[in-house]
Amino acid sequence: MPYVNIKITREGATAEQKRQLIEGATRLLVEVLGKNPATTVVVIDEVDTDNWGIGGVPVTERRRSEGQPPK
Amino acid sequence: MPYVNIKITREGATAEQKRQLIEGATRLLVEVLGKNPATTVVVIDEVDTDNWGIGGVPVTERRRSEGQPPK
Amino acid sequence: MPYVNIKITREGATAEQKRQLIEGATRLLVEVLGKNPATTVVVIDEVDTDNWGIGGVPVTERRRSEGQPPK
Amino acid sequence: MPYVNIKITREGATAEQKRQLIEGATRLLVEVLGKNPATTVVVIDEVDTDNWGIGGVPVTERRRSEGQPPK
Amino acid sequence: MPYVNIKITREGATAEQKRQLIEGATRLLVEVLGKNPATTVVVIDEVDTDNWGIGGVPVTERRRSEGQPPK
Amino acid sequence: MPYVNIKITREGATAEQKRQLIEGATRLLVEVLGKNPATTVVVIDEVDTDNWGIGGVPVTERRRSEGQPPK
Numbered sequence: 001m002p003y004v005n006i007k008i009t010r011e012g013a014t015a016e017q018k019r020q021l022i023e024g025a026t027r028l029l030v031e032v033l034g035k036n037p038a039t040t041v042v043v044i045d046e047v048d049t050d051n052w053g054i055g056g057v058p059v060t061e062r063r064r065s066e067g068q069p070p071k
Numbered sequence: 072m073p074y075v076n077i078k079i080t081r082e083g084a085t086a087e088q089k090r091q092l093i094e095g096a097t098r099l100l101v102e103v104l105g106k107n108p109a110t111t112v113v114v115i116d117e118v119d120t121d122n123w124g125i126g127g128v129p130v131t132e133r134r135r136s137e138g139q140p141p142k
Numbered sequence: 143m144p145y146v147n148i149k150i151t152r153e154g155a156t157a158e159q160k161r162q163l164i165e166g167a168t169r170l171l172v173e174v175l176g177k178n179p180a181t182t183v184v185v186i187d188e189v190d191t192d193n194w195g196i197g198g199v200p201v202t203e204r205r206r207s208e209g210q211p212p213k
Numbered sequence: 214m215p216y217v218n219i220k221i222t223r224e225g226a227t228a229e230q231k232r233q234l235i236e237g238a239t240r241l242l243v244e245v246l247g248k249n250p251a252t253t254v255v256v257i258d259e260v261d262t263d264n265w266g267i268g269g270v271p272v273t274e275r276r277r278s279e280g281q282p283p284k
Numbered sequence: 285m286p287y288v289n290i291k292i293t294r295e296g297a298t299a300e301q302k303r304q305l306i307e308g309a310t311r312l313l314v315e316v317l318g319k320n321p322a323t324t325v326v327v328i329d330e331v332d333t334d335n336w337g338i339g340g341v342p343v344t345e346r347r348r349s350e351g352q353p354p355k
Numbered sequence: 356m357p358y359v360n361i362k363i364t365r366e367g368a369t370a371e372q373k374r375q376l377i378e379g380a381t382r383l384l385v386e387v388l389g390k391n392p393a394t395t396v397v398v399i400d401e402v403d404t405d406n407w408g409i410g411g412v413p414v415t416e417r418r419r420s421e422g423q424p425p426k
Contacts (some may be wrong), residue, residue: 145302146334155289156336157342161334161345163341164337164340164341165337165340165341167337168337168339168340169340170328175285179339179340180338180339182338182339182340183336183337183338184336184337185331185335185336186331186335186336186337187300187329187331188335203339
């Protein structure tokens with residue numbers, strides 16, 4: 001019955017990587033707390049880099065100043 | 072003042088169905104707890120089936136194995 | 143598989159009222175979207191009135207100015 | 214280390230306005246609680262007006278009845 | 285920068301188990317998406333069994349009908 | 356109608372500080388987006404330091420290694 005919400009920036013996570021996050025998070029709850037995987041919900045939210053800030057600065061700007069093209 | 076967040080997979084919920092979810096959730100808080108509907112907020116998040124896992128498997132894969140086309 | 147999160151102020155909701163919220167929210171998802179109740183999760187968060195603000199004012203202060211004793 | 218989540222309706226907030234929300238929310242946590250901006254996360258969720266209800270009515274309908282074109 | 289929120293029922297998870305959840309969730313984001321652990325936030329919410337429903341029934345009742353004493 | 360959720364570790368934030376967070380977050384939404392303060396909801400979640408991890412380590416442990424007594 002656990003509910004796991006993973007929020008990441010929208011920077012190209014593939015369907016396979018999201019499958020691994022879902023599988024890994026579910027396995028973690030089974031192994032550590034013995035939870036029932038059948039009712040363990042994992043939801044991944046992908047957030048635009050304009051909408052995610054750290055250190056008071058949007059990630060879009062941080063990427064630009066790090067010389068990385070926006071994805 | 073209650074805040075209700077409904078997370079569902081993005082599988083074709085219509086505007087009318089979402090209106091019914093908003094209306095029904097608000098009425099529930101009024102009837103059970105006598106809350107003021109005017110300040111009751113209901114937010115519906117629709118999540119891609121690649122991003123929603125149950126039993127360690129993305130819903131996209133579950134639908135495929137259930138023989139359902141992705142919506 | 144829907145996930146419903148209901149946030150209310152901690153002002154004396156009884157176990158029975160919370161049971162009605164859980165039952166009503168689940169029934170709503172079944173009736174409107176045909177969801178499977180067995181995997182519908184409802185989580186109620188009760189928040190202290192010092193920690194909930196509306197109109198820029200904590201609910202504790204609003205209750206006091208409305209002449210209501212804190213619960 | 215604080216985590217601030219700002220949910221607003223998707224009604225045309227510009228990148229600059231979102232930058233100001235990120236900057237302002239981070240500054241608020243620094244000024245009030247002395248938190249470290251470098252690990253303060255701010256996430257803005259923009260929600261379609263069909264998916265946001267207040268008073269039991271989707272914002273899309275409220276805007277229409279207020280004579281405002283949907284954005 | 286990822287934010288992981290793990291919601292579980294309040295049924296006796298120990299400090300050590302919560303440490304393992306934090307460590308495991310962080311490692312998962314590093315291994316799958318190459319994220320920076322230093323800015324990966326994991327928050328565990330423990331919810332009373334009266335406040336968590338599945339199948340329209342509070343977990344407190346489910347435990348009772350399963351013959352388990354509430355924790 | 357915005358909804359702002361501020362998650363902080365439970366480390367002694369006073370009622371006055373939480374009032375300032377509520378007031379400041381509401382003012383931010385008014386000033387940047389012209390939102391109506393009367394329907395702006397701010398909710399503060401305080402999380403035990405055992406339940407909050409950064410860099411894969413619970414804050415309780417980080418505080419101990421920083422020589423700070425748990426609050």
